[in-house]
Amino acid sequence: xxxxxxxxxxxxxxxxxxxxxxxxxxxxxxxxxxxxxxxxxxxxxxxxxxxxxxxxxxxxxxxxxxxxxxxxxxxxxxxxxxxxxxxxxxxxxxxxxxxxxxxxxxxxxxxxxxxxxxxxxxxxxxxxxxxxxxxxxxxxxxxxxxxxxxxxxxxxxxxxxxxxxxxxxxxxxxxxxxxxxxxxxxxxxxxxxxxxxxxxxxxxxxxxxxxxxxxxxxxxxxxxxxxxxxxxxxxxxxxxxxxxxxxxxxxxxxxxxxxxxxxxxxxxxxxxxxxxxxxxxxxxxxxxxxxxxxxxxxxxxxxxxxxxxxxxxxxxxxxxxxxxxxxxxxxxxxxxxxxxxxxxxxxxxxxxxxxxxxxxxxxxxxxxxxxxxxxxxxxxxxxxxxxxxxxxxxxxxxxxxxxxxxxxxxxxxxxxxxxxxxxxxxxxxxxxxxxxxxxxxxxxxxxxxxxxxxxxxxxxxxxxxxxxxxxxxxxxxxxxxxxxxxxxxxxxxxxxxxxxxxxxxxxxxxxxxxxxxxxxxxxxxxxxxxxxxxxx
Numbered sequence: 357x358x359x360x361x362x363x364x365x366x367x368x369x370x371x372x373x374x375x376x377x378x379x380x381x382x383x384x385x386x387x388x389x390x391x392x393x394x395x396x397x398x399x400x401x402x403x404x405x406x407x408x409x410x411x412x413x414x415x416x417x418x419x420x421x422x423x424x425x426x427x428x429x430x431x432x433x434x435x436x437x438x439x440x441x442x443x444x445x446x447x448x449x450x451x452x453x454x455x456x457x458x459x460x461x462x463x464x465x466x467x468x469x470x471x472x473x474x475x476x477x478x479x480x481x482x483x484x485x486x487x488x489x490x491x492x493x494x495x496x497x498x499x500x501x502x503x504x505x506x507x508x509x510x511x512x513x514x515x516x517x518x519x520x521x522x523x524x525x526x527x528x529x530x531x532x533x534x535x536x537x538x539x540x541x542x543x544x545x546x547x548x549x550x551x552x553x554x555x556x557x558x559x560x561x562x563x564x565x566x567x568x569x570x571x572x573x574x575x576x577x578x579x580x581x582x583x584x585x586x587x588x589x590x591x592x593x594x595x596x597x598x599x600x601x602x603x604x605x606x607x608x609x610x611x612x613x614x615x616x617x618x619x620x621x622x623x624x625x626x627x628x629x630x631x632x633x634x635x636x637x638x639x640x641x642x643x644x645x646x647x648x649x650x651x652x653x654x655x656x657x658x659x660x661x662x663x664x665x666x667x668x669x670x671x672x673x674x675x676x677x678x679x680x681x682x683x684x685x686x687x688x689x690x691x692x693x694x695x696x697x698x699x700x701x702x703x704x705x706x707x708x709x710x711x712x713x714x715x716x717x718x719x720x721x722x723x724x725x726x727x728x729x730x731x732x733x734x735x736x737x738x739x740x741x742x743x744x745x746x747x748x749x750x751x752x753x754x755x756x757x758x759x760x761x762x763x764x765x766x767x768x769x770x771x772x773x774x775x776x777x778x779x780x781x782x783x784x785x786x787x788x789x790x791x792x793x794x795x796x797x798x799x800x801x802x803x804x805x806x807x808x809x810x811x812x813x814x815x816x817x818x819x820x821x822x823x824x825x826x827x828x829x830x831x832x833x834x835x836x837x838x839x840x841x842x843x844x845x846x847x848x849x850x851x852x853x854x855x856x857x858x859x860x861x862x863x864x865x866x867x868x869x870x871x872x873x874x875x876x877x878x879x880x881x882x883x884x885x886x887x888x889x890x891x892x
């Protein structure tokens with residue numbers, strides 16, 4: 357059921373808890389950006405502006421990338437024309453880079469891979485020549501030096517993930533990209549060939565994040581929706597808005613055409629687990645822009661898309677079965693706490709042999725490479741900060757969980773610890789009853805250590821807060837949560853430059869308090885087994 361009254365109450369709570377950030381003093385080159393919904397401002401120097409995104413350096417929040425569709429420049433040195441970021445000096449190329457072939461689906465291969473190779477080439481002082489291969493699904497990129505000599509070739513094979521895994525096992529490609537983690541049956545294919553499971557650090561690489569969001573027109577009164585309700589709308593079991601507590605009217609359902617990666621992801625996560633299929637009268641569209649723009653013009657419509665393509669539509673909150681409401685933001689995507697968030701993966705057979713594959717993989721996972729993701733409308737993994745007071749819905753829910761999952765004194769201590777702190781998006785997750793870091797967590801350790809040693813953060817204390825799911829005894833979960841926080845602490849100290857963090861790190865455990873997802877499913881429990889990072 358819709359929980360309109362509760363949504364309004366929670367919305368009011370969020371509004372009361374939100375605090376505005378403003379620099380105490382400004383210089384002539386500074387500008388102030390204000391969130392279009394009000395209540396949040398960032399003041400700092402605008403480092404670049406491309407007409408769609410501001411890159412602003414704030415003394416309070418560090419460097420942030422803010423979307424024009426979400427923020428207005430309201431005062432100060434507001435740019436009236438694009439400002440290019442200061443270019444970095446190209447790295448000199450010595451010798452040939454060789455050839456590398458990567459394989460996967462058409463979406464990432466068409467939108468992201470060309471952006472990646474162009475950005476990589478620019479850092480090396482190279483230019484790119486693009487041609488279509490003998491197979492129309494292949495794109496070939498030749499890297500050209502200043503003297504017009506070919507120094508490397510990047511082959512992008514858009515033949516699908518299944519084909520990619522088979523070719524990777526045979527050594528015909530260096531890397532496979534995919535929008536879903538390798539499954540057990542897929543890993544068995546490698547094991548049958550006498551090859552170790554690639555789902556280990558060094559072979560499994562998380563290169564980006566994303567969230568699928570539910571879209572309606574801005575004048576549609578809907579506020580939140582459950583995944584169950586969404587599935588019933590798309591199957592035809594719910595066909596009128598009155599069935600979900602809103603003014604009557606036939607629901608116009610928009611969906612991608614068959615074969616599109618977004619539709620496959622939607623079916624795999626929303627429809628198939630409920631044994632439902634897409635209704636026959638859905639309005640089928642062929643481009644990622646149409647899925648958003650058509651519903652933005654239709655107050656009776658509903659659609660879905662990835663978070664980078666909200667455009668002029670409005671994304672709904674997702675309400676979990678236990679009543680927890682999740683807001684679709686880049687922050688909730690980066691923390692992986694939005695119910696429809698996902699990871700995007702690279703798979704290799706350890707360190708690639710090709711020099712170009714090695715350098716291109718390293719670049720894709722570097723801070724420079726993460727910036728390319730924004731151009732392709734994915735969510736990068738660079739850390740962002742959010743005030744405690746801007747997480748009102750989460751705290752409200754945490755104070756209303758069942759008594760067996762709650763300890764009043766410990767919850768009061770948690771609120772005391774984080775009230776004046778800011779949470780980083782970097783969040784570490786663990787397997788059940790475990791305090792071993794997963795592959796993404798191992799990548800995040802090095803990324804986080806570098807971030808915490810930046811100017812502007814070197815004087816900050818770092819609180820590592822461990823949590824557990826609700827299975828098992830509260831006291832045992834408390835010890836397990838603390839062990840997880842200690843694992844992250846040791847990892848940070850062992851990272852390059854990690855010793856500089858020694859006097860600033862504090863590890864604590866809070867058992868199953870403050871869940872970020874329902875504990876009634878394996879997925880929800882996985883979200884709750886985590887370590888959060890807070891700065892104060």
